[in-house]
Amino acid sequence: MNNIISQKSNFKGSESTFKFILKELKPRGKFLTPFNIISVPVIVLGVIIIVFRFINGIGSVTNLSQEVPWGLWIGFDVVTGVAFAGGAYVLTFMVYILNVKKYHSIVRITVLNGFLAYVFYAGALLLDLGRPWNVINPIIGNSFGTSSVLFLVAWHFLLYMIAELIEFSPAIAEWLGAKRARKILSGMTIAAVIFGITLSTLHQSGLGALYLMAKDKIHPLWYSEFIPILFLVSSIFAGLSMVIFEGSISHKVFFNQISEKNHKAQNGIVLSLAKICAGAMFAYFFMQLLVFIHGKHWDLLNTPMGYWFLIEMLGFVVFPMLLFVYSYKRNNIFTVKLAAIITMIGIIINRLNVTVIGFRWDAPIHYFPSWMEFVVTLTVIFTEIWIFRWVVNRMPVLRESPDWVKDEK
């Protein structure tokens, strides 16, 4: 492995860089892994469904209706996916703004994860557009719908992807052995981080604000004027839970890429993330409580949707919060991971409650996604993991930067 890296730094000139990239495009390692055996057929099937959808219309593969125009692809892929990508802005805030050096070793992989999440989940948005050829309209300026929350969200997605790409770009430069480019790109990191955090604050809450006008369509236990703030606060622990979850998998799958020092540091990082999660979840739960009391919906608690609300709040917010507290008091890594997974399920439930389950809860016919919507969603996730794995195997994401980077410092 070290061999390859030192070779790379010797590359000069565009022709050899091109050859190098061609070589890198080839798959590495065993092909018949369990993940590949499951993901390849799903991706193939998903691509067929996507082609079918563009020929015959969205209605031919989804169960969307005139009453429920946004389903799984928006509610899960976009709204939930972006919440999980929130780890990137929280971590860059701690590492670059607060200067907490402790988390430095996991910044790159989190930013990569966030960047790919945005690329793929915003990409999933394209699948849901009826007239995707007009998607450039709000960008190139021939028709700016500035009064639209979706306009804000669309622009923020685009700009944030650029910001995250800049934050991640030093790793690409190190991979290509481009020393000068690396120097310039890493000089842009702080600007990109500040810009990125501002954008994240606004579009994490913006995703909730999308539903503000659907006041009469969302169940009152989930609708309030505070959806944007609740979405923003919950994106903090949603993102960090994803970081914990993804980290525990990465440390197994990419074991040999991680240095001894970082392996040892991992448990400390996970425990302190658990602490932050618990804090953010307490703030979130307290806000939910205030919103609930403010909304005066006591009578609704004794209905099926009310029980569901209580399960979400107690089972998937309070319980994992206590579990996080327990974990860092007892230094228990296993319960941190467990709490992270429960929290993530809770976030999925919460986002779907606002966007799908609680949306038109009173309609005679309920929306339930078709199997094809599920397959396409899995296709998006699996393709993202493929790209993620490809990048981690090649660029210095988890492993240490090549020696010439340290020499320059």
Next chain:
Amino acid sequence: MSFDRRNFIKTLGVAGITLMAADTFGTIKKDNKGNVEFYGMLYDSTRCVGCQTCETVCAESHGLPAPVGVPKSGVIRKTDELHRTVVNSFKTSKGDVFIKTQCMHCNEPACGAACLTKAMYKTKEGPVIWRGEKCMGCRYCMVSCPFDIPKFEYHSSNPKIQKCTMCNEKIEKGGIPACAENCPAEAIKFGTRRELLAEARKRIVQNPGTYVDEIYGDQTAGGTGFMYISPVPFKELGFSTKLQNKSYPELSKGFLYSVPSVFVLLPPLLLGIYEATKKNNSKESDENE
């Protein structure tokens, strides 16, 4: 210099005022306060006989298939991507009453505020129209519309949003919408919103026994272009009682207004914290050395 800066600005100002004047002194009627008056329609359910002429002429003039089914009490027919308007019948305390459903052409339409490409657009004359060359098919208008009016062609590779456009192309040429033009019972009246409100109030005042004292659309959703008067309370006629009187775009205004302040305030704050922690750190490392 013969053409100095002050003169230049003056010229710009004059040009600007001329442009604005050309815009406001057009063909649109205004009330005595200078507000632009929207066109709208008034539907009198005491006059409607449920003949479905409006449904038929609407379908004909927009190249859509003929109406399916007839108004029958207990059966709610809905507008869809093939039918921009439907008439339903309701059994009420005063016998069968018909109600026509179509776009309400809100004064401040939620669909228009939701649209990120201004494809859904309220014209200066009042109709809320859809412009295919701008629309990207995201269906956010459908999520936002409190009346569930925009309908999407789910089974097309080049899908359109279908909704009543108040026959905008006819209004632009000085005509009136097909349904109002052809209604044999004169149940649909076309005019400026102010005239229609006055007419509705007149009918209610002159026939207190015939109408309930309410104009649906006067306040609902911030006021709508299409308004109803009826012999029975509107909740007997399938109208949603949940809708607010404030306009729907009002709901996301607070969030949108906060965006510029976040953009102005947050980056300097972050930069400040960054600088503060950086200095702190270097001090620490100095001490360590």
